[in-house]
Amino acid sequence: MSAQQLNQNSQSRFGRSMSLILPLAWRNLWRNKRRSLLTMLAIFVAVMSMVVLGAFMRAWSSATIVETINNLTGHGQIHALQYLDDPNIDYRIKAIPGSIANHLNSAEVTHRADRVRVPAMIRSERENSPVELLGIQPAQEKGLSFISEAIIDGRYLESNADKGIILGKKLADRLQTKLGRRVVLMSQHQDGSISERGYRVVGIFTSQPGIEKFNVFISIQSAQALLGIGSDISEVTFKLQSREQIAGFVQRLRNENSELDIQAWDELQPFTKAMIEMSDGSILIWILVSFTVVSFGLINTLLMAVFERMREFGLFQALGMKTRWLLLQILFESTFMMAVATAAGLIAGILIVIAFEGGLDLGVGASYFGAAQVVYPELDWSEVSYIGVLVMFLGVLASLYPAIKAARNVPVDVLSRATN
Numbered sequence: 001m002s003a004q005q006l007n008q009n010s011q012s013r014f015g016r017s018m019s020l021i022l023p024l025a026w027r028n029l030w031r032n033k034r035r036s037l038l039t040m041l042a043i044f045v046a047v048m049s050m051v052v053l054g055a056f057m058r059a060w061s062s063a064t065i066v067e068t069i070n071n072l073t074g075h076g077q078i079h080a081l082q083y084l085d086d087p088n089i090d091y092r093i094k095a096i097p098g099s100i101a102n103h104l105n106s107a108e109v110t111h112r113a114d115r116v117r118v119p120a121m122i123r124s125e126r127e128n129s130p131v132e133l134l135g136i137q138p139a140q141e142k143g144l145s146f147i148s149e150a151i152i153d154g155r156y157l158e159s160n161a162d163k164g165i166i167l168g169k170k171l172a173d174r175l176q177t178k179l180g181r182r183v184v185l186m187s188q189h190q191d192g193s194i195s196e197r198g199y200r201v202v203g204i205f206t207s208q209p210g211i212e213k214f215n216v217f218i219s220i221q222s223a224q225a226l227l228g229i230g231s232d233i234s235e236v237t238f239k240l241q242s243r244e245q246i247a248g249f250v251q252r253l254r255n256e257n258s259e260l261d262i263q264a265w266d267e268l269q270p271f272t273k274a275m276i277e278m279s280d281g282s283i284l285i286w287i288l289v290s291f292t293v294v295s296f297g298l299i300n301t302l303l304m305a306v307f308e309r310m311r312e313f314g315l316f317q318a319l320g321m322k323t324r325w326l327l328l329q330i331l332f333e334s335t336f337m338m339a340v341a342t343a344a345g346l347i348a349g350i351l352i353v354i355a356f357e358g359g360l361d362l363g364v365g366a367s368y369f370g371a372a373q374v375v376y377p378e379l380d381w382s383e384v385s386y387i388g389v390l391v392m393f394l395g396v397l398a399s400l401y402p403a404i405k406a407a408r409n410v411p412v413d414v415l416s417r418a419t420n
Contacts, residue, residue, distance in 0.1 A: 026336055032304075036337060039301040043341035043395070044348070046290035050387045051349025051379075056360070057283050059377040061276045065243070068272045069265055070146045071211060072134070074111070074237035075246050077268060078253070079261045083234065084268075089118055089188050092232045099256040104238060108249060111239040113140035116223040118234065120187035122167075122216060124175035131171070131216050133187055135223020138162065144239050146207060147217060154179045154203035162219040164202030168212030172204055179204060185216070190228045197226050291391065295398040298334060327404065334399030335392075342391050346384060353377050 030036060069075060078100070083091035096104070104112050116135030121128060138157040142148045147166070148156045157164060165183060167175070177183060182198050189195035199218060206212060224230060240249055246264045253262045266273040359374045 022332060026332075035301055035304065039297045040337055040341035040344075042297045043294050043338060043391070044345040046294045047342050047345025047387060047391055048349040048352070050287055050290060050391075051346060051384055052352050053286055054283050054383050054387070055349075055353040055377040055379060056356075056375070057279045058380065059360075059375040061279050063375045064272060064276060065265075067208075068269050069239070071208060072145050072215075072237070073265045073268055074144055075239045075243065076237075076250050076253075076262065076264045078236040078238075079234065079263075081259065081261050084261060084263075087117065087119065087234070089190055089227055089229065092116075092229060092234055093236070093260070094232050096236065097257050097260075100253055100260070103249070103253055103256065104236065108240050108245060109238050110241055111140065111144035113137050113144050113237050114220060114233040114235075115237060116220055116227065116229070116232075116234050118187050118223075118227065120185050120216070122171075122175065123184045123186070124177040124181065126176040127174060129171065129174055129214075131214050133185060133223060134215060134217050135220040136217055137220050144237060147205065150205040150207050151203045152206050154201070156203060157217065157219050160219050161221045162202075163199065163222060164218070165199035166203040166205055166217040167201055168215060169204050169206050170209065170212040171214065171216070172201070174213070177201060185218070185226065187227060195226055195228065197222075287387075287390075291394055294391070294395065298337070298395055298398055299402060301337075330402060331396060331399060335396055338392050338395040342388055342395075346388050350379060350384065353379050 078093070078096075080091040080093050103109070114137055116133070118133050120131050120133035122131045136147065136157070137160055138148070139159075151166070152169065154166075155164075157166065165185070167177070167183075172178060175183065179201055182200050184196055184198050186194055186196040199222070207215075218226075220233070224232070240246060250262055250264045253260075356377050359376050
């Protein structure tokens with residue numbers, strides 16, 4: 001007999017064996033419907049939760065980054081050395097070096113604004129409060145920070161020389177003042193004395209509680225006049241075309257000048273960065289926990305099925321079934337179980353995420369953690385595929401133990417006991 005004929009006969013025997021084993025494995029899966037359905041339910045819930053949790057945690061992380069960047073941080077900032085350790089009038093930028101200015105004027109930078117930022121005291125007719133005073137360039141701040149879009153009463157600052165002041169709603173309530181009233185700002189003058197000046201409230205804004213309670217905004221020229229610093233500034237904030245450019249851009253700025261403190265948003269907001277890293281890690285932890293639970297349930301189900309069918313397996317072996325086919329039969333049973341439950345879990349998870357693509361309102365409490373109140377979960381199809389493949393692979397891997405036990409540990413006296 002030729003090698004080709006032997007190969008054809010081998011393929012024919014394999015096909016006949018598979019045509020017997022596959023239907024047998026499917027029927028055996030439903031011998032104990034309650035046990036199989038409970039195991040499949042556990043797999044279904046685990047897979048669905050992986051898809052949903054991954055989408056929502058990714059949306060939360062993205063919303064947190066966007067909120068942090070819009071809340072005055074930008075993609076990066078430039079300060080005088082020591083300013084971040086002691087943010088007062090003594091550490092300020094007198095002039096931006098030409099090499100840095102060239103980068104800030106490049107096409108990479110979509111928004112750039114100069115600011116004066118110092119601690120101050122604000123006093124109304126009834127109350128006073130410590131605040132952080134920001135002198136801003138109103139036109140440049142549009143698209144860079146939240147200020148222009150957060151006004152709920154009154155108006156935004158109109159020019160770099162505007163004489164008005166914008167307060168947070170919580171701060172206005174605390175000061176017992178309102179739109180049109182005058183307040184007094186006090187801060188350290190550049191000569192060391194205390195400088196104070198009156199401003200009329202022209203706008204009220206809402207934002208995160210910390211910003212709303214402690215930040216006030218005036219025009220940059222008003223701030224410079226109050227502090228007597230001429231055209232000096234406290235910081236330069238910039239935003240690039242995409243977040244992927246930040247690390248390279250910041251490094252180029254640092255290479256140009258070592259006399260300035262240049263940092264990216266995640267260096268300026270380490271707490272937010274840590275929270276995002278923690279949320280990413282929690283997804284992996286949940287996948288691990290979910291799969292551990294699923295694995296124990298799957299192994300338990302298959303072991304129970306194996307012990308209940310020892311005589312059946314002995315009979316199969318007596319009739320000539322080889323060990324490897326017995327092993328394959330158990331593996332196919334677990335594969336069918338995993339495939340049905342995993343597919344159902346993926347579909348359910350996808351439908352849930354799609355249902356919330358229009359936005360999920362987390363409530364005002366989300367702002368205390370630096371996130372947006374509304375998040376927009378989106379499907380990452382590569383992640384969905386990864387979850388499906390991973391669960392199937394690990395599930396089949398976990399079923400090897402009961403399959404090997406069924407194939408190797410069939411008692412010799414099974415058939416003799418069966419006939420007694």
